[in-house]
Amino acid sequence: MSLPEFKLLRPRTVAEAIELLTKHAPDVQVIAGGTDLIPSLRQKLFAPRYVLDLRGLRELRGIRPQAGNGAEIGALTTLTEIERSDFLRQHYPVLAEAAATVASPILRNMGTLGGNICLDTRCLWYNQSLTWRKGCGFCIKKDGNICHVAPGGDTCWAVFSGDTPPALLCLEAEIEIAGAAGTRRLPLRDFYTGVGDNYRKLEKNELVTRILLPQSSADWRGAYRKLRIRGSIDYPLAGVAVVLRRSNGHVEDARIALTAVNAAPVLVKGIREVFSGQALDETVAEKAAELAARTAKPLTTSALTPEYRREMIRVFTRRALMQAFNP
Numbered sequence: 001m002s003l004p005e006f007k008l009l010r011p012r013t014v015a016e017a018i019e020l021l022t023k024h025a026p027d028v029q030v031i032a033g034g035t036d037l038i039p040s041l042r043q044k045l046f047a048p049r050y051v052l053d054l055r056g057l058r059e060l061r062g063i064r065p066q067a068g069n070g071a072e073i074g075a076l077t078t079l080t081e082i083e084r085s086d087f088l089r090q091h092y093p094v095l096a097e098a099a100a101t102v103a104s105p106i107l108r109n110m111g112t113l114g115g116n117i118c119l120d121t122r123c124l125w126y127n128q129s130l131t132w133r134k135g136c137g138f139c140i141k142k143d144g145n146i147c148h149v150a151p152g153g154d155t156c157w158a159v160f161s162g163d164t165p166p167a168l169l170c171l172e173a174e175i176e177i178a179g180a181a182g183t184r185r186l187p188l189r190d191f192y193t194g195v196g197d198n199y200r201k202l203e204k205n206e207l208v209t210r211i212l213l214p215q216s217s218a219d220w221r222g223a224y225r226k227l228r229i230r231g232s233i234d235y236p237l238a239g240v241a242v243v244l245r246r247s248n249g250h251v252e253d254a255r256i257a258l259t260a261v262n263a264a265p266v267l268v269k270g271i272r273e274v275f276s277g278q279a280l281d282e283t284v285a286e287k288a289a290e291l292a293a294r295t296a297k298p299l300t301t302s303a304l305t306p307e308y309r310r311e312m313i314r315v316f317t318r319r320a321l322m323q324a325f326n327p
């Protein structure tokens, strides 16, 4: 499958990038590592006149601990850098663990944290060639007006399948967004819409520039579990991130977030109340796992049955909790 023709724009600063995006919006697409965008361009899911390459923006690379005030990660930092960072492994282990499960080592060398956060939602009826999609009469997310997953409705349920966002949600991360009016900060939990064909709150002339990890989430224990068909490379079909703070053999606080089972990565509500200072045993873990399974709304957007994927959310939640509590 060939790439569509486009003109490549290569800014050197964020200001220049925003200027170019503003000038060429809406006919422009941003590329970071390109590990998701390039296959999508080949499948003709996008045919922009301009592609804006972020890789010249050196200011958006790197992990910077902020002396007693958390850490700042540039959006262009690769997943390999996240996975191998001694600082993140020590203080924000759930993020390093989730990054290490993305795709394969080669894709992690190219793929960026910003690209993982901004990842397009996926569906068996969408991530296909133009010929394949045409044969099925297209769908709401691209070129059509029906949904093959939920026929009769007018909503797209394509699933968010990034591995690091659930870890970042557990860490209460914020993102910095740069646009024509300057920069703004947004809790990551407010970035996603939960709608498959319009999944993030980002204007065409805006960029995610930094990810901010708060000090209050440093040193929580964590674990990430994901279901996939090929353990060496695949997107998650269900994913669970868990963080908890342990004190005197009890869980002081805990957070759980899911991916690949909803149109957005989601935090599971009511987890703090489940623990409320108790020691973690199988019964308490099962209560939390039940809440997680009820939060998951898997549909036939992905391989494996929705029932199995929901059940694996329950199993992974229990296992991730036990691992984080007794590493």
Ligand SMILES: Cc1cc2nc3c(=O)[nH]c(=O)nc-3n(C[C@H](O)[C@H](O)[C@H](O)COP(=O)(O)OP(=O)(O)OC[C@H]3O[C@@H](n4cnc5c(N)ncnc54)[C@H](O)[C@@H]3O)c2cc1C
Residues within 6 Å of the ligand: 029, 030, 031, 032, 033, 034, 035, 036, 037, 038, 039, 054, 075, 076, 079, 101, 102, 103, 104, 107, 110, 111, 112, 113, 114, 115, 116, 117, 118, 119, 120, 161, 162, 163, 164, 206, 207, 208, 209, 233, 234, 235, 236
């Ligand atoms: C075979 C295969 C397996 C994969 N498996 C996984 C997996 O297991 N888990 C997983 O999470 N991902 C997986 N991926 C997807 C991808 O490799 C990762 O999600 C990666 O982190 C994407 O980052 P990137 O820099 O390559 O993004 P790109 O492909 O460059 O961009 C992805 C999207 O984000 C937008 N974007 C990128 N950076 C920014 C920014 N700073 N501001 C605004 N918009 C931006 C782009 O416009 C595009 O819409 C897989 C891909 C392939 C090809």
Ligand code: SF4
Residues within 6 Å of the ligand: 122, 123, 124, 125, 126, 139, 140, 141, 142, 146, 147, 148, 149, 150, 155, 156, 157, 158, 196, 197, 301
């Ligand atoms: S959920 Fe429906 S509309 Fe969305 S990509 Fe899949 S088939 Fe298309």
